[in-house]
Amino acid sequence: MFCQRVSHACTQTTKRQMISLVVAATSTSLAIGRNGSLPWRLPTDTKFFKLLTTPHTVIMGHTTWRSIPSRFRPFPNRTNIVLSRTPESILAPDSVLRTTSLDAALAAAKGHVFIVGGAEIYAVALAHPALDAIFLTQVYADEGVLKCDTFMQDFRSKPWVRRSTDQLKSCLDSIGAIEAAKLVPHGIVTENGIEYEFTLWKRE
Incomplete structure (x- = not known):
């Protein structure tokens, strides 16, 4: 990853792509879903997700793939990779890659990598030593x-530490997500009666 405006929060080597987890979750118990879909509608967060992940690789589980409305999948202008124990069962265009493991998905990825759900895939990613960052919409x-x-x-908790908003913005700028960085305020956003904020977590 190229970091011309280097901050401690986003320092990477240039030998491999950045691998990040992207999630919106409640601040208490990290709830992420309801009946197979998002429990909220947050347009700015949706726009942030698009600007952050384009034109890179998004990796998701089969359940997450099925939960995306058909008119929005695969995510355009991104390499879409779906993980499943039975990849032959995934109904998707030929452009969508299918794998049985996170390591296989990472090997096939192009550009930076964003792991986007669901809970089982997040657990695998959190245990992976190559995971660099967590973009949490709290x-x-x-x-x-x-x-x-x-x-x-x-x-x-350790080894993950929340970074400052300035470090989040700097990290976004450094990976080319400049428009995403512009959406990040210093503080809480309120949409459709729900408060949330964009946060970045890195290892110590």
Whole structure:
């Protein structure tokens, strides 16, 4: 990864692509879903996701792939890779790569890599030594009221450390996600009655 405006939060070697996890989750128990879909509608976060991941690689599990409305999949202008124990069962265009392991997906990836769900894939990614960063959209909402039923593993302790908003912006700039960086305020965003903020987590 090329870091001309280097900060400690995004220093990488140039020998391999950056590997990141991207997720929106509640601030309490890291709830990420309800009935196979997102429990909220946050247009700015959706735009941030698009600007962050284009034109790179997105890796997801089969359940996440199926949860995306057909008119939005595969994600355009990105390399889409779907993980499944039975890749032959995945109904997708020929442009979508199918693999049985995260390592195989990483080997096939182009550009920077963004792991985008779901909970099982996140758990595998969090245990992978190559994972560089976590872009967490932290949602301040009552997951009980939202009737959330899917949660990801809580990573918010050592070795992962939350970085500052300035470091988040610098990291985004350094990987070419300049327009995504412009969407990040210093503080909390409110949309459709839900408060949330963009955060970056890196290893110590």
